Amino acid sequence: MRRVGIIGGGAAGIVAAIAAARNDRQAEVFILEQNERIGRKILATGNGRCNLTNRQAVSSCVESCYRGEDIGFAKSVLAQFGYEDTLRFFSSLGLVARMRGDYAYPRSEQASAVLEVLELELKRLGVKIYCRVKVESVVKEQTRFCIRVTERFQDGKQGALIPEARGHGQRNEKMMKHTFRADRVILACGGMAAPVFGSDGNGFRLAKSLGHSVASVVPSLVQLRAKNHPFGKASGVRTEAAVTALVDGEAVFSDRGEVQITAYGISGIPVFQISRFLAMGLLEKKRSEVLLDFLPEYSKKEVFGLLVKLAGNRKNLTAEEWLAGIFNRKLIPRILEQAKVRMQTQVSDLDERKIREVAKKCKGIVLSVQDTNGFENAQVSAGGVRTREISPQTMESLCVDGLYLVGELLDVDGICGGFNLQWAWATGYLAGKAAVL
Numbered sequence: 001m002r003r004v005g006i007i008g009g010g011a012a013g014i015v016a017a018i019a020a021a022r023n024d025r026q027a028e029v030f031i032l033e034q035n036e037r038i039g040r041k042i043l044a045t046g047n048g049r050c051n052l053t054n055r056q057a058v059s060s061c062v063e064s065c066y067r068g069e070d071i072g073f074a075k076s077v078l079a080q081f082g083y084e085d086t087l088r089f090f091s092s093l094g095l096v097a098r099m100r101g102d103y104a105y106p107r108s109e110q111a112s113a114v115l116e117v118l119e120l121e122l123k124r125l126g127v128k129i130y131c132r133v134k135v136e137s138v139v140k141e142q143t144r145f146c147i148r149v150t151e152r153f154q155d156g157k158q159g160a161l162i163p164e165a166r167g168h169g170q171r172n173e174k175m176m177k178h179t180f181r182a183d184r185v186i187l188a189c190g191g192m193a194a195p196v197f198g199s200d201g202n203g204f205r206l207a208k209s210l211g212h213s214v215a216s217v218v219p220s221l222v223q224l225r226a227k228n229h230p231f232g233k234a235s236g237v238r239t240e241a242a243v244t245a246l247v248d249g250e251a252v253f254s255d256r257g258e259v260q261i262t263a264y265g266i267s268g269i270p271v272f273q274i275s276r277f278l279a280m281g282l283l284e285k286k287r288s289e290v291l292l293d294f295l296p297e298y299s300k301k302e303v304f305g306l307l308v309k310l311a312g313n314r315k316n317l318t319a320e321e322w323l324a325g326i327f328n329r330k331l332i333p334r335i336l337e338q339a340k341v342r343m344q345t346q347v348s349d350l351d352e353r354k355i356r357e358v359a360k361k362c363k364g365i366v367l368s369v370q371d372t373n374g375f376e377n378a379q380v381s382a383g384g385v386r387t388r389e390i391s392p393q394t395m396e397s398l399c400v401d402g403l404y405l406v407g408e409l410l411d412v413d414g415i416c417g418g419f420n421l422q423w424a425w426a427t428g429y430l431a432g433k434a435a436v437l
């Protein structure tokens with residue numbers, strides 16, 4: 001009987017297990033997971049609602065939704081398993097999805113429902129799940145893999161692996177070492193984002209030990225920390241804005257939506273969307289900045305016209321009062337400060353040059369980025385195992401026969417909106433199916 005060992009019980013690993021067990025009911029499929037349960041990160045996704053996938057998560061939209069050194073790889077994967085395949089797959093598990101625009105969620109809006117249907121299917125298919133088991137090494141010995149693990153168990157509780165694990169356990173306080181053997185191994189350890197859920201970069205170590213190379217890994221979909229924060233005093237403000245990532249002065253990516261100003265920098269979905277470019281810029285020691293446009297719905301000319309109009313019949317107001325109908329109260333002093341206009345200045349004292357300066361700052365204040373908020377706060381990591389070393393049809397390693405690599409471990413990251421889970425489901429599915437052929 002063929003044994004398929006899956007390392008990591010996250011979104012990608014679970015779907016890989018289901019695909020393998022469904023395609024070959026004779027195969028013995030098992031998951032090794034270092035957490036006390038599988039799928040912990042799934043429960044945290046989409047603020048507990050799990051944004052499963054996105055209508056744009058298809059091959060033709062890859063350029064605008066995914067990043068990585070070899071974007072053609074992502075195209076090929078999504079051509080085989082895109083948004084509709086994900087919905088079909090979850091429908092086959094009994095999950096009813098609902099769309100919010102392009103974003104797909106479980107109808108119950110509970111991430112726990114997604115995990116539950118996955119767990120029920122694993123049970124139905126007889127997939128063995130070993131939790132509290134950390135994989136320490138994977139070695140290919142002729143035709144089979146030798147997987148060495150450490151099992152953690154609570155005081156007084158017998159290790160869960162006995163007697164299933166091959167080899168002899170060695171008792172060491174609360175740890176037990178075991179060896180598993182498998183004909184195929186699917187590496188699904190995730191990246192480095194949100195290590196509290198178990199994705200602590202372990203997978204990169206294992207992939208490298210098997211001969212793979214790893215493109216630089218940085219936090220993505222994460223908050224940005226400002227150097228000499230120009231809006232620190234406006235902390236707590238949420239405002240519609242456009243943000244553009246500038247790396248060495250060059251605009252590399254923009255997004256628009258609700259930006260949150262925090263004591264340390266900026267946050268919000270549009271900030272998350274541009275964060276991977278700035279994280280890469282910082283890694284490469286390049287000047288990393290964000291251009292904030294607080295009136296993205298107006299052109300520069302229109303903003304100037306608006307300010308002139310607002311000044312026209314209100315000459316007796318102060319500059320602060322002049323802007324009161326446009327911006328959040330806490331933001332006004334910050335914009336005027338940048339334009340070097342005192343808040344108490346009478347509107348009648350503002351000449352055209354000064355109004356132009358205020359208009360310019362409304363449309364663009366540059367924030368210098370000191371850092372991101374790190375992997376602890378990131379939703380995903382960018383970079384990872386180089387996809388040119390992997391078959392885009394099967395996810396099989398081109399370095400080691402019988403080894404498959406999936407999910408966030410790979411050098412492909414998506415924008416916010418269901419694209420990263422889609423990547424995990426798609427790569428997991430393709431690998432699981434191929435591993436039992």
Ligand SMILES: Cc1cc2nc3c(=O)[nH]c(=O)nc-3n(C[C@H](O)[C@H](O)[C@H](O)COP(=O)(O)OP(=O)(O)OC[C@H]3O[C@@H](n4cnc5c(N)ncnc54)[C@H](O)[C@@H]3O)c2cc1C
Pocket residue numbers: 007008009010011012013032033034035038039040041042044045046047050051052053133134135136188189190191193194197198199200202203378379380406407408409417418419420421422424
């Ligand atoms: C807060 C948050 C919200 C998110 N929301 C969304 C969303 O709504 N939509 C979306 O598309 N994406 C979202 N994401 C991103 C998405 O969850 C991930 O990209 C996706 O879960 C990655 O799946 P994965 O299986 O590759 O890795 P992971 O889910 O990280 O799973 C890897 C698993 O491997 C285990 N593991 C690692 N090393 C070992 C080892 N040596 N031995 C044994 N086990 C090991 C880990 O414990 C972990 O369980 C969110 C992420 C976060 C952090």
